Amino acid sequence: MKPFASTLLIPTGQLQPHSQHVTRRLSSMRGQYADLAAFERMLEQGDPLVYEVFENQVPSRPGELAHGTSVVHPGRVGDEYFMTKGHFHAVPDTAEVYHCLSGQGFMVLETAEGEWAAEEFVPGRIVYVPPFWAHRSVNAGDTDLVLFFAYPGNAGHDYRTIEERGFRKRLVEKNGAPTVVDNPHWGGGA
Protein backbone atom coordinates (compact mmCIF):
# COMPACT_ATOMS: atom_id res chain seq x y z
CA MET A 1 0.00 0.00 0.00
CA LYS A 2 1.27 3.47 -0.92
CA PRO A 3 1.05 6.61 1.24
CA PHE A 4 -1.89 8.79 0.29
CA ALA A 5 -3.21 12.23 1.14
CA SER A 6 -6.44 14.17 1.20
CA THR A 7 -7.48 17.68 2.14
CA LEU A 8 -9.91 18.63 4.89
CA LEU A 9 -11.73 21.80 3.88
CA ILE A 10 -12.93 24.27 6.50
CA PRO A 11 -15.67 25.26 7.31
CA THR A 12 -17.58 22.64 5.27
CA GLY A 13 -15.62 19.64 6.57
CA GLN A 14 -15.48 18.13 3.09
CA LEU A 15 -12.63 15.70 2.52
CA GLN A 16 -11.11 15.76 -0.97
CA PRO A 17 -10.71 13.14 -2.21
CA HIS A 18 -12.61 10.58 -0.14
CA SER A 19 -13.60 6.98 -0.75
CA GLN A 20 -16.87 7.03 1.20
CA HIS A 21 -19.56 9.65 1.85
CA VAL A 22 -22.38 8.74 4.24
CA THR A 23 -25.40 11.06 4.56
CA ARG A 24 -27.87 10.63 7.41
CA ARG A 25 -31.29 12.21 7.16
CA LEU A 26 -33.72 12.64 10.02
CA SER A 27 -35.87 9.71 8.86
CA SER A 28 -33.01 7.29 9.59
CA MET A 29 -33.10 8.23 13.28
CA ARG A 30 -36.69 7.44 14.29
CA GLY A 31 -36.89 6.82 18.03
CA GLN A 32 -33.57 8.49 18.82
CA TYR A 33 -34.97 11.95 19.58
CA ALA A 34 -37.12 12.08 22.70
CA ASP A 35 -39.81 14.48 21.37
CA LEU A 36 -41.60 12.06 19.05
CA ALA A 37 -44.24 14.60 17.99
CA ALA A 38 -41.61 17.21 17.05
CA PHE A 39 -39.79 14.50 15.10
CA GLU A 40 -42.90 13.66 13.05
CA ARG A 41 -43.69 17.35 12.43
CA MET A 42 -40.18 17.91 11.06
CA LEU A 43 -40.45 14.89 8.79
CA GLU A 44 -43.75 16.20 7.36
CA GLN A 45 -41.97 19.37 6.29
CA GLY A 46 -39.14 17.48 4.60
CA ASP A 47 -36.38 15.15 5.67
CA PRO A 48 -33.44 17.32 6.71
CA LEU A 49 -29.84 16.19 6.40
CA VAL A 50 -28.64 15.80 9.99
CA TYR A 51 -25.03 14.76 9.42
CA GLU A 52 -22.48 13.55 6.90
CA VAL A 53 -19.34 11.47 7.16
CA PHE A 54 -16.46 11.60 4.68
CA GLU A 55 -13.97 8.80 5.04
CA ASN A 56 -10.83 7.40 3.51
CA GLN A 57 -11.15 3.66 3.79
CA VAL A 58 -8.15 1.53 4.64
CA PRO A 59 -7.72 -2.25 4.99
CA SER A 60 -9.80 -3.71 7.87
CA ARG A 61 -6.77 -4.62 9.94
CA PRO A 62 -5.86 -3.62 13.52
CA GLY A 63 -2.69 -1.68 12.58
CA GLU A 64 -4.45 0.52 9.99
CA LEU A 65 -6.25 3.77 10.79
CA ALA A 66 -9.62 4.61 9.26
CA HIS A 67 -9.97 8.39 9.23
CA GLY A 68 -12.11 11.18 7.92
CA THR A 69 -14.50 13.93 8.92
CA SER A 70 -17.96 14.05 10.39
CA VAL A 71 -20.10 17.12 9.84
CA VAL A 72 -23.13 17.54 12.10
CA HIS A 73 -25.41 20.25 10.75
CA PRO A 74 -27.07 22.73 13.13
CA GLY A 75 -30.66 22.12 14.15
CA ARG A 76 -32.96 20.74 16.84
CA VAL A 77 -35.82 18.25 17.14
CA GLY A 78 -37.92 19.98 19.78
CA ASP A 79 -35.33 21.04 22.35
CA GLU A 80 -32.83 18.30 21.41
CA TYR A 81 -29.84 19.18 19.27
CA PHE A 82 -29.01 17.45 15.98
CA MET A 83 -26.65 14.54 16.65
CA THR A 84 -25.13 11.43 15.10
CA LYS A 85 -26.68 8.00 15.55
CA GLY A 86 -23.89 7.05 17.92
CA HIS A 87 -22.27 3.66 18.12
CA PHE A 88 -20.11 1.18 19.92
CA HIS A 89 -17.32 -0.35 17.86
CA ALA A 90 -18.07 -3.87 16.60
CA VAL A 91 -14.65 -4.80 18.01
CA PRO A 92 -15.40 -3.20 21.37
CA ASP A 93 -11.86 -2.85 22.75
CA THR A 94 -10.91 -0.20 20.16
CA ALA A 95 -10.62 3.54 20.80
CA GLU A 96 -11.29 6.59 18.61
CA VAL A 97 -9.86 10.09 18.67
CA TYR A 98 -11.76 13.21 17.53
CA HIS A 99 -10.40 16.68 16.84
CA CYS A 100 -12.88 19.56 16.60
CA LEU A 101 -12.02 21.91 13.74
CA SER A 102 -15.09 24.14 13.54
CA GLY A 103 -18.36 24.67 15.38
CA GLN A 104 -19.31 23.72 18.91
CA GLY A 105 -21.02 20.87 20.64
CA PHE A 106 -20.45 17.79 22.73
CA MET A 107 -19.34 14.20 22.57
CA VAL A 108 -21.75 12.15 24.69
CA LEU A 109 -20.33 8.83 25.83
CA GLU A 110 -21.45 5.82 27.82
CA THR A 111 -20.42 2.29 28.67
CA ALA A 112 -22.53 -0.86 28.79
CA GLU A 113 -21.95 -0.79 32.58
CA GLY A 114 -23.75 2.53 33.09
CA GLU A 115 -20.95 5.12 33.15
CA TRP A 116 -21.49 8.24 31.09
CA ALA A 117 -19.63 11.43 30.17
CA ALA A 118 -20.09 14.56 28.07
CA GLU A 119 -16.99 16.27 26.65
CA GLU A 120 -17.26 19.72 25.10
CA PHE A 121 -16.23 20.42 21.52
CA VAL A 122 -14.87 23.81 20.54
CA PRO A 123 -12.30 24.38 17.77
CA GLY A 124 -8.99 22.80 18.81
CA ARG A 125 -10.56 20.40 21.30
CA ILE A 126 -9.43 16.77 21.08
CA VAL A 127 -11.61 14.11 22.69
CA TYR A 128 -10.39 10.58 23.39
CA VAL A 129 -13.01 7.84 23.24
CA PRO A 130 -11.50 4.91 25.16
CA PRO A 131 -12.19 1.29 24.21
CA PHE A 132 -15.69 0.08 25.24
CA TRP A 133 -17.30 3.56 25.21
CA ALA A 134 -20.26 4.26 22.89
CA HIS A 135 -20.10 7.80 21.52
CA ARG A 136 -22.30 10.32 19.75
CA SER A 137 -21.48 13.82 18.47
CA VAL A 138 -23.96 16.62 19.17
CA ASN A 139 -24.04 20.04 17.49
CA ALA A 140 -25.00 22.66 20.11
CA GLY A 141 -24.11 25.66 17.92
CA ASP A 142 -25.47 27.59 14.95
CA THR A 143 -22.91 26.39 12.40
CA ASP A 144 -21.68 23.01 11.19
CA LEU A 145 -19.78 20.97 13.78
CA VAL A 146 -16.72 19.66 11.91
CA LEU A 147 -14.69 16.84 13.46
CA PHE A 148 -11.64 14.93 12.24
CA PHE A 149 -11.60 11.35 13.49
CA ALA A 150 -9.31 8.31 13.43
CA TYR A 151 -9.94 4.76 14.65
CA PRO A 152 -8.37 1.31 14.14
CA GLY A 153 -9.07 -0.20 10.73
CA ASN A 154 -10.66 -3.32 12.22
CA ALA A 155 -13.00 -1.52 14.69
CA GLY A 156 -16.23 -1.57 12.68
CA HIS A 157 -19.52 -0.11 13.94
CA ASP A 158 -22.27 -1.47 16.16
CA TYR A 159 -25.20 0.92 15.61
CA ARG A 160 -27.92 -1.49 16.66
CA THR A 161 -27.30 -1.41 20.42
CA ILE A 162 -27.91 2.36 20.47
CA GLU A 163 -30.85 2.14 18.03
CA GLU A 164 -32.51 -0.32 20.41
CA ARG A 165 -31.90 1.40 23.73
CA GLY A 166 -30.65 4.93 23.05
CA PHE A 167 -28.17 6.86 25.17
CA ARG A 168 -28.76 7.45 28.88
CA LYS A 169 -28.27 11.18 28.48
CA ARG A 170 -29.56 13.74 25.98
CA LEU A 171 -28.26 17.20 25.08
CA VAL A 172 -31.05 19.77 25.01
CA GLU A 173 -31.35 23.55 24.88
CA LYS A 174 -32.69 24.77 28.22
CA ASN A 175 -32.96 28.49 29.00
CA GLY A 176 -30.78 29.14 25.97
CA ALA A 177 -27.90 26.88 27.06
CA PRO A 178 -26.92 23.29 26.24
CA THR A 179 -27.89 21.04 29.13
CA VAL A 180 -27.46 17.32 29.85
CA VAL A 181 -30.71 15.63 30.86
CA ASP A 182 -31.86 12.05 31.34
CA ASN A 183 -33.34 10.19 28.36
CA PRO A 184 -36.90 9.20 29.31
CA HIS A 185 -36.90 6.47 26.67
CA TRP A 186 -33.58 4.88 27.68
CA GLY A 187 -33.59 1.08 27.55
CA GLY A 188 -35.88 0.74 24.57
CA GLY A 189 -39.11 2.51 25.51
CA ALA A 190 -39.36 4.62 22.35
Place this chain on the structure above:
Amino acid sequence: MKPFASTLLIPTGQLQPHSQHVTRRLSSMRGQYADLAAFERMLEQGDPLVYEVFENQVPSRPGELAHGTSVVHPGRVGDEYFMTKGHFHAVPDTAEVYHCLSGQGFMVLETAEGEWAAEEFVPGRIVYVPPFWAHRSVNAGDTDLVLFFAYPGNAGHDYRTIEERGFRKRLVEKNGAPTVVDNPHWGGGA
Protein backbone atom coordinates in the same frame (compact mmCIF):
# COMPACT_ATOMS: atom_id res chain seq x y z
CA MET B 1 -10.31 4.26 31.58
CA LYS B 2 -12.38 7.45 31.32
CA PRO B 3 -12.78 9.67 28.25
CA PHE B 4 -10.42 12.65 28.31
CA ALA B 5 -9.87 15.80 26.31
CA SER B 6 -7.14 18.28 25.49
CA THR B 7 -6.87 21.43 23.40
CA LEU B 8 -4.60 21.92 20.41
CA LEU B 9 -3.57 25.57 20.24
CA ILE B 10 -2.86 27.24 16.91
CA PRO B 11 -0.38 28.48 15.73
CA THR B 12 1.98 27.17 18.44
CA GLY B 13 0.79 23.55 18.28
CA GLN B 14 0.85 23.29 22.06
CA LEU B 15 -1.41 20.61 23.52
CA GLN B 16 -3.05 21.49 26.85
CA PRO B 17 -2.91 19.41 28.89
CA HIS B 18 -0.41 16.80 27.71
CA SER B 19 1.34 13.91 29.46
CA GLN B 20 4.58 14.02 27.47
CA HIS B 21 6.65 16.81 25.89
CA VAL B 22 9.69 15.80 23.83
CA THR B 23 12.13 18.47 22.65
CA ARG B 24 14.75 17.68 20.01
CA ARG B 25 17.72 19.97 19.60
CA LEU B 26 20.11 19.95 16.67
CA SER B 27 22.81 18.14 18.65
CA SER B 28 20.58 15.04 18.86
CA MET B 29 20.60 14.70 15.06
CA ARG B 30 24.32 14.45 14.24
CA GLY B 31 24.79 12.66 10.92
CA GLN B 32 21.21 13.22 9.75
CA TYR B 33 21.86 16.46 7.84
CA ALA B 34 24.06 16.02 4.77
CA ASP B 35 26.08 19.25 5.13
CA LEU B 36 28.27 18.19 8.05
CA ALA B 37 30.24 21.45 8.10
CA ALA B 38 27.09 23.57 8.23
CA PHE B 39 25.82 21.33 11.04
CA GLU B 40 28.96 21.92 13.13
CA ARG B 41 28.89 25.67 12.46
CA MET B 42 25.29 25.88 13.69
CA LEU B 43 26.14 23.92 16.83
CA GLU B 44 29.01 26.31 17.62
CA GLN B 45 26.53 29.18 17.67
CA GLY B 46 24.13 27.39 20.00
CA ASP B 47 21.98 24.28 19.84
CA PRO B 48 18.68 25.27 18.25
CA LEU B 49 15.41 23.56 19.05
CA VAL B 50 14.47 21.75 15.85
CA TYR B 51 11.16 20.19 16.85
CA GLU B 52 8.83 19.35 19.72
CA VAL B 53 6.24 16.67 20.29
CA PHE B 54 3.31 16.98 22.69
CA GLU B 55 1.52 13.74 23.38
CA ASN B 56 -1.29 12.26 25.39
CA GLN B 57 -0.15 8.82 26.35
CA VAL B 58 -2.57 5.92 26.37
CA PRO B 59 -2.13 2.24 27.30
CA SER B 60 0.33 0.42 24.98
CA ARG B 61 -2.35 -1.77 23.45
CA PRO B 62 -3.32 -2.25 19.78
CA GLY B 63 -6.86 -0.85 20.14
CA GLU B 64 -5.73 2.40 21.79
CA LEU B 65 -4.67 5.52 19.89
CA ALA B 66 -1.63 7.53 20.94
CA HIS B 67 -2.13 11.09 19.70
CA GLY B 68 -0.70 14.56 19.93
CA THR B 69 1.06 17.28 17.99
CA SER B 70 4.46 17.67 16.43
CA VAL B 71 5.84 21.14 15.87
CA VAL B 72 8.80 21.44 13.50
CA HIS B 73 10.37 24.87 13.76
CA PRO B 74 11.55 26.73 10.65
CA GLY B 75 15.23 26.63 9.75
CA ARG B 76 17.86 24.97 7.58
CA VAL B 77 21.20 23.23 8.02
CA GLY B 78 22.96 24.39 4.88
CA ASP B 79 20.30 23.95 2.20
CA GLU B 80 18.44 21.20 4.10
CA TYR B 81 15.24 22.05 5.94
CA PHE B 82 14.71 21.37 9.64
CA MET B 83 13.07 17.97 10.07
CA THR B 84 12.20 15.29 12.61
CA LYS B 85 14.50 12.33 13.26
CA GLY B 86 12.09 10.06 11.44
CA HIS B 87 11.24 6.53 12.42
CA PHE B 88 9.76 3.18 11.63
CA HIS B 89 7.30 1.84 14.18
CA ALA B 90 8.75 -0.80 16.50
CA VAL B 91 5.67 -2.87 15.61
CA PRO B 92 6.19 -2.36 11.88
CA ASP B 93 2.71 -3.26 10.59
CA THR B 94 1.10 -0.20 12.19
CA ALA B 95 0.02 2.95 10.36
CA GLU B 96 -0.08 6.62 11.40
CA VAL B 97 -2.24 9.51 10.24
CA TYR B 98 -1.12 13.16 10.21
CA HIS B 99 -3.23 16.28 9.77
CA CYS B 100 -1.46 19.55 8.96
CA LEU B 101 -2.92 22.46 10.90
CA SER B 102 -0.44 25.25 10.25
CA GLY B 103 2.70 25.85 8.20
CA GLN B 104 3.97 24.03 5.16
CA GLY B 105 6.34 21.21 4.41
CA PHE B 106 6.54 17.57 3.49
CA MET B 107 6.26 14.08 4.85
CA VAL B 108 9.13 12.04 3.45
CA LEU B 109 8.53 8.31 3.51
CA GLU B 110 10.35 5.14 2.59
CA THR B 111 10.15 1.38 2.99
CA ALA B 112 12.90 -1.08 3.83
CA GLU B 113 12.47 -2.40 0.27
CA GLY B 114 13.51 0.88 -1.36
CA GLU B 115 10.21 2.61 -2.19
CA TRP B 116 9.98 6.29 -1.30
CA ALA B 117 7.43 9.10 -1.41
CA ALA B 118 7.12 12.77 -0.47
CA GLU B 119 3.67 14.12 0.42
CA GLU B 120 3.10 17.85 0.72
CA PHE B 121 1.81 19.45 3.91
CA VAL B 122 -0.31 22.58 3.77
CA PRO B 123 -3.05 23.45 6.28
CA GLY B 124 -5.88 20.93 5.93
CA ARG B 125 -3.73 18.26 4.33
CA ILE B 126 -4.04 14.74 5.78
CA VAL B 127 -1.26 12.25 5.06
CA TYR B 128 -1.65 8.53 5.61
CA VAL B 129 1.50 6.63 6.56
CA PRO B 130 0.74 2.98 5.78
CA PRO B 131 2.18 0.13 7.85
CA PHE B 132 5.88 -0.56 7.15
CA TRP B 133 6.71 2.99 5.97
CA ALA B 134 9.36 5.05 7.79
CA HIS B 135 8.36 8.72 7.93
CA ARG B 136 9.90 12.10 8.68
CA SER B 137 8.26 15.56 8.77
CA VAL B 138 10.09 18.44 7.09
CA ASN B 139 9.35 22.15 7.54
CA ALA B 140 9.81 23.90 4.18
CA GLY B 141 8.18 27.17 5.28
CA ASP B 142 8.98 30.23 7.37
CA THR B 143 6.65 29.43 10.28
CA ASP B 144 6.14 26.44 12.59
CA LEU B 145 4.85 23.30 10.89
CA VAL B 146 2.08 22.03 13.20
CA LEU B 147 0.78 18.48 12.76
CA PHE B 148 -1.83 16.48 14.64
CA PHE B 149 -1.04 12.76 14.65
CA ALA B 150 -2.60 9.48 15.79
CA TYR B 151 -1.15 5.96 15.80
CA PRO B 152 -1.93 2.63 17.47
CA GLY B 153 -1.05 2.51 21.16
CA ASN B 154 1.23 -0.51 20.71
CA ALA B 155 3.21 0.86 17.71
CA GLY B 156 6.29 2.18 19.48
CA HIS B 157 9.23 3.82 17.70
CA ASP B 158 12.30 2.47 15.96
CA TYR B 159 14.61 5.50 15.59
CA ARG B 160 17.84 3.52 15.30
CA THR B 161 17.36 2.22 11.75
CA ILE B 162 17.13 5.80 10.44
CA GLU B 163 19.94 7.05 12.70
CA GLU B 164 22.18 4.38 11.20
CA ARG B 165 21.36 4.71 7.53
CA GLY B 166 19.33 7.91 7.05
CA PHE B 167 16.57 8.44 4.50
CA ARG B 168 17.16 7.88 0.79
CA LYS B 169 15.84 11.34 -0.04
CA ARG B 170 16.44 14.79 1.41
CA LEU B 171 14.37 17.97 1.17
CA VAL B 172 16.53 20.96 0.27
CA GLU B 173 15.97 24.53 -0.87
CA LYS B 174 17.15 24.86 -4.47
CA ASN B 175 16.61 28.05 -6.45
CA GLY B 176 14.22 29.17 -3.72
CA ALA B 177 11.96 26.11 -3.90
CA PRO B 178 11.77 22.87 -1.89
CA THR B 179 13.34 20.08 -3.91
CA VAL B 180 13.75 16.34 -3.34
CA VAL B 181 17.34 15.17 -3.86
CA ASP B 182 19.28 11.98 -3.16
CA ASN B 183 20.99 11.58 0.20
CA PRO B 184 24.73 11.13 -0.51
CA HIS B 185 25.20 9.50 2.90
CA TRP B 186 22.38 6.99 2.59
CA GLY B 187 23.22 3.56 3.98
CA GLY B 188 25.44 4.75 6.80
CA GLY B 189 28.25 6.76 5.21
CA ALA B 190 27.83 9.77 7.50
